Amino acid sequence: MDLTTHVTLPVEVLERVIDYVASDDHPGFPTLCNCALLCRALYNRSRYLLLSTVRLRSVQHTFSLARLLRGHERLQDAIRAVAIEGCVELSTADMSLAVPSLRHLSTFTVALAGILPCVDVLELRDADWAKGTVHPNAFMHLSSFPSISVLSVSRVQFSDASTFGKLISALPCLDHLQCSHVVFLLVYRVQEPVIATLKSPLRMRSIQMDAESAAEMSSIFRNPKFAGQLERIHLGTSLSPLPLKSQDLRHTGYQQLLNAAGPTLLDLDLIVGDWDCDPYTAVEKIGVQAQHFSLAQVKRLGSLNVTINVGARDYDIPPWADVPEYMWIATWLGSLPSFSDSPGKIHITFSCSLHVRPEIFERLIRNLRLGGDLKAIDNVLARDPFLHLQEFTIEAPSTSSISTVASVDIRRIEDIFAAHEAALATGQDIHVRVTFDENGEMVVANMEPLHDFNPCQELSPPLKQEGFLPTDWEERPTTDKPRKKEKGMHDYARRLRNAVKFVRRAALVGVERPENAASAETVLSVGGRTLAWAVPAGQDARQYSAKLMHALKLLHKHRTLQRDIKPNRIAVSREERISFADFTV
Known part of the structure; x- marks a missing residue:
C-alpha cells in the first residue's frame, strides 16, 4: 500500500464519528473542539454538538449567545442544557472581590426567551442570590421556557425560602429538582401569597436533595401544592460528601x-x-x-x-x-x-x-x-x-x-x-448460611420472604390432585375443634407463619442420604417424584410426616408455592451451610 495515497472519507462517516465522540458514553468534548478547528467539513457538526450544553458566566456571555442564536436559527435547537454560574464582579469601593451573584439570570430570561425551544435542563450554581440581585420580573419571564423539566441548584445561597419557592413555581413544566448545598439565610415557611400564585399544584415528580439542602427545604415541600405530585424522593444524595x-x-x-x-x-x-x-x-x-x-x-x-x-x-x-x-x-x-x-x-x-x-x-x-x-x-x-x-x-x-x-x-x-x-x-441452586443460638434455633428463621418469587407463573394443580401424600399413609379425620370466627384471621396468619417455620426447620435438621436408605415415613410422593428428609430424634416419624404434609398444603393454599417440587436432595449440615434446589416456600 502506498502510504502517500490520501484516503478521503465521506462527510457522513466523519459526522457519524463526531456523533459518537459527543455521546454520553464517550467523554470526548475536548476532542470536539479540535474537530471544529480541524477543517471546514467538520466545523458545523462539531459546533452544533458543542452547543448542547452552554455555560453563562456574565451578562456579556448571555448577550453573545443571544446574538449567535438569532443569527443562526438552526443552532437554536442544539441547546439542551443551560448552566448559569455566579458572576464575580469587582467592587468599585475597595476593589475587592464581591460575592458571586446571578444578575445575568434576568438577562437570560429576557434575551433568550422564545429562542430556546429544546432546552431541557437549567442549572444554577456557585452564587449568592441576595435580595435585589435578580429582577423581580425574572420569575415571570421564566414561564416562557416551557421545555425546562429539570432544575439543578448547586452551592447557591438564597435570601429566604420564599425566593426559592418563587423560582420553582415559575417553571410550569418542572419535573425533576436536584439540590446540593442550598442554604437559606432566613428560614421560615413560604408566604401564603407565593402559594396563592400557583394556579394548580406543581407537576414535579422527582426531587433529589443532599443533607444540607433537605433540612432547609422542609418549609417549602411540606405544602401539598409543592409536593402533591412527587413520585420519587431522594434524601442525602451521593453527590455530597456529607x-x-x-x-x-x-x-x-x-x-x-x-x-x-x-x-x-x-x-x-x-x-x-x-x-x-x-x-x-x-x-x-x-x-x-x-x-x-x-x-x-x-x-x-x-x-x-x-x-x-x-x-x-x-x-x-x-x-x-x-x-x-x-x-x-x-x-x-x-x-x-x-x-x-x-x-x-x-x-x-x-x-x-x-x-x-x-x-x-x-x-x-x-x-x-x-x-x-x-x-x-x-x-x-x-x-x-x-x-x-x-x-x-x-x-x-x-x-x-x-x-x-x-x-x-x-x-x-x-x-x-x-x-x-x-x-x-x-x-439455580440456593446456598444460604444461617447461624444458630445456644438452643439450636435459627437466629434468622425467615430465610426466604413470604411472597411470590415469580408472580407471572401459574399455580400448579392442587397438591391433593398431584398425589401429594406420604407413601403408605392413610388420611385420618382430624379431632381439632373449630376455632372461633372472630379469631379466624389472626389464627390463620399465625398458623401460616408456623407452617413456614416448620417446613424450613424440617429442611435444616435433615441429613443427606442415599435414596434407597430413606424410610417410608420420610418420603413424600409428589406426582411420582419424591422429597426426602430426616425426622428429628425423639419424634414419631408418622406424626412428623403428617404435620409436614399439612404445613405444605397450607402454604400451597395460600399461593406461596408457585411451582411443582422437582426431584432434588436437601443437603444440610451443622456447619451453617444449606443447599436448596428448586424447593421454594
Whole structure:
C-alpha cells in the first residue's frame, strides 16, 4: 500500500464519528473542539454538538449567545442544557472581590426567551442570590421556557425560602429538582401569597436533595401544592460528601415532606451516615430518633432504598463509642401500611470508606448479626403488608482491609438476605448460611420472604390432585375443634407463619442420604417424584410426616408455592451451610 495515497472519507462517516465522540458514553468534548478547528467539513457538526450544553458566566456571555442564536436559527435547537454560574464582579469601593451573584439570570430570561425551544435542563450554581440581585420580573419571564423539566441548584445561597419557592413555581413544566448545598439565610415557611400564585399544584415528580439542602427545604415541600405530585424522593444524595445524619431524622420537616407526598410517592431513597457525631455531645439513641420518621402516610410505595455510610469520618469515632443500632429499619418497615400493585422492592446497603478501621466495621457487623436487628427486620417482613414483596436485599461490602471474622459475617448477611433472590430468578441452586443460638434455633428463621418469587407463573394443580401424600399413609379425620370466627384471621396468619417455620426447620435438621436408605415415613410422593428428609430424634416419624404434609398444603393454599417440587436432595449440615434446589416456600 502506498502510504502517500490520501484516503478521503465521506462527510457522513466523519459526522457519524463526531456523533459518537459527543455521546454520553464517550467523554470526548475536548476532542470536539479540535474537530471544529480541524477543517471546514467538520466545523458545523462539531459546533452544533458543542452547543448542547452552554455555560453563562456574565451578562456579556448571555448577550453573545443571544446574538449567535438569532443569527443562526438552526443552532437554536442544539441547546439542551443551560448552566448559569455566579458572576464575580469587582467592587468599585475597595476593589475587592464581591460575592458571586446571578444578575445575568434576568438577562437570560429576557434575551433568550422564545429562542430556546429544546432546552431541557437549567442549572444554577456557585452564587449568592441576595435580595435585589435578580429582577423581580425574572420569575415571570421564566414561564416562557416551557421545555425546562429539570432544575439543578448547586452551592447557591438564597435570601429566604420564599425566593426559592418563587423560582420553582415559575417553571410550569418542572419535573425533576436536584439540590446540593442550598442554604437559606432566613428560614421560615413560604408566604401564603407565593402559594396563592400557583394556579394548580406543581407537576414535579422527582426531587433529589443532599443533607444540607433537605433540612432547609422542609418549609417549602411540606405544602401539598409543592409536593402533591412527587413520585420519587431522594434524601442525602451521593453527590455530597456529607450524608444525611441519623440523628437528623427526627427533624419534623422530613416527616411533613413524606406526609405531603404520601398519596403519590412510589420510590424513596435515603443515604444515611452513622457514627458521624461528636463524642462529647450527648446524642440519643438512633432507634428513639427514628420514631419521628414514619411511613404511615405513604400509600403506594413500591421501592425503598436505604444506604448507610459506616465510618464516613471514622477518625472522629472514639473507641468507647456505642455501636449504632439499626432497629429503626424494622420500625420504618413496620410503619408502612401497604404496597402498590406493582412489585415492591427493598434494598438496604451498608457502605464504608476505604480507610475505615477494621475493628469498627467488625463491631458493626457483629452487632448487626447478633444484636437482633436482622431478626426484627425478618419478623416485620413476615406480616401481611409484605406478602407481595418481590425483592428484599441487604448488602455489605467485603474489602481486604476488613478482618476475616468480619468478612465471614458480611458473607452471612449477603447470603441470608440476597443470595437466594438471584438464585430463584435463574433457577439455580440456593446456598444460604444461617447461624444458630445456644438452643439450636435459627437466629434468622425467615430465610426466604413470604411472597411470590415469580408472580407471572401459574399455580400448579392442587397438591391433593398431584398425589401429594406420604407413601403408605392413610388420611385420618382430624379431632381439632373449630376455632372461633372472630379469631379466624389472626389464627390463620399465625398458623401460616408456623407452617413456614416448620417446613424450613424440617429442611435444616435433615441429613443427606442415599435414596434407597430413606424410610417410608420420610418420603413424600409428589406426582411420582419424591422429597426426602430426616425426622428429628425423639419424634414419631408418622406424626412428623403428617404435620409436614399439612404445613405444605397450607402454604400451597395460600399461593406461596408457585411451582411443582422437582426431584432434588436437601443437603444440610451443622456447619451453617444449606443447599436448596428448586424447593421454594
